[in-house]
Amino acid sequence: MPEIKTLLGFDFGERRIGVATGQRITGTASALATLTSRDGRPDWEGITKLIEEWRPDAFVVGMPRNMDGSQHELAKRVTRFGNQLHGRYGKPVFFVDERLSSREAERQLAPGAARRDKGLIDRMAAQVILQDWLDQQRTNHEQTL
Secondary structure, X not given: XXXXXXXXXXXXXXXXXXXXXXXXXXXXXXXXXXXXXXXXXXXXXXXXXXXXXXXXXXXXXXEOEOOOOOEOOOHHHHHHHHHHHHHHHOOOEEEEEOOOHHHHHHHHOOOOHHHHOHHHHHHHHHHHHHHHHHHHHHHHHHHHO
């Protein structure tokens, strides 16, 4: 597998998909965009434009889980989305537990901002998801040294 440097992270939702970008070199993620799903289908044109612009080496997709760790009702749709990302763009897809990512995103925002801009929460949640994955990779690397 080629070295993974640039990533796009996704917070999949039936109405909106939050997107973040991240770098393994710096170990940081940044909120990027919110795409609107139409009739429950991802905005593949918008995703393609982001991929053409950012040229990621891989994707990170938040996998919803219930608080007890069991599979969330959206998990099958998220898995399908990840499989479609891989099939369409030929890049590896990594799934990461996204429990509480939206709550963490809301916590990071100014009070009231979440109520005014749900898309902002989705982008920020994608950032939290991708940052968690980057942090896990750094921890795993440090443990092998």
